[in-house]
Amino acid sequence: MLIATWNVNSVRARLPRLLPWLETLRPDVVCLQELKCRDEDFPAGPLEELGYNILSYGQKTYNGVALLSLERAEDPIRGFPGDPDASQKRVITATFGDLRILNAYVVNGREVGCAAYQHKLDWLAKLREFVAAQLSEYPRLVLTGDFNITFDDRDVYDPEAWREKILCSTPERAALADLTGLGLTDLFRYFHDEGGHYSWFDFRTRGFQRKLGLRIDHFLASGPVLEASRDVRIDLVARDGEKPSDHAPVLLELLEQSEPSERGMTAETDTP
């Protein structure tokens, strides 16, 4: 089973890259961020032709998230339940088989100390509350998306230049650690200990050509999903070439789900 996350930086502008990528990889679930379009403007037709079901939660110009899946999604939730401020469409959640997937586009925050930065920390606190509630209901859970936060200096091409800057500051990293503190594991780091692997490269500095980037797109998984995980990789080919997004897709490979009867048998027959 293959699950992907990709900040596409406008789903309509990225369609010429997204469609052949879907045809080649055929991920079972794709978590998209930064749609930059309303749901009625989402290019559903060509994606449905490839066999994908679509759950989108978009708005004009900014933000927007979607879940594409080969199998139909169940129990979707758009945004945070009961959130009075639904002006920014940044999170969508659904169940696929026995897996609960939360797809988030975390607030960027612009600059440490500004109003947007405080909004980022406030939003992350709401995300944590939502994830905790979902975990109590769905133990097999994946939280993925564009977190706009590096875990540590291994995720940064020039740690000294980025010290306490946006995407790298101590309060942001503490908020990220608060999420993993719920019992979630950074799956990329679980499989790859070394630094130098990045998922975002700045257009402005021609970061991709210079291999200077940050790792800010993550898969955080609960224990049962960690046990079923095979590998996480960053698809740099999709970041290269004509009209790419500034983010590369990140891919999680899971062991195939066991049959319900098989699971039941294992649980009962494992005990001597």
Next chain:
DNA sequence: ATGGTGGATTTTCCA
């Protein structure tokens, strides 16, 4: 310190 590029919508905002 600034600007560089890219997308959507517009003469600027956000990343």
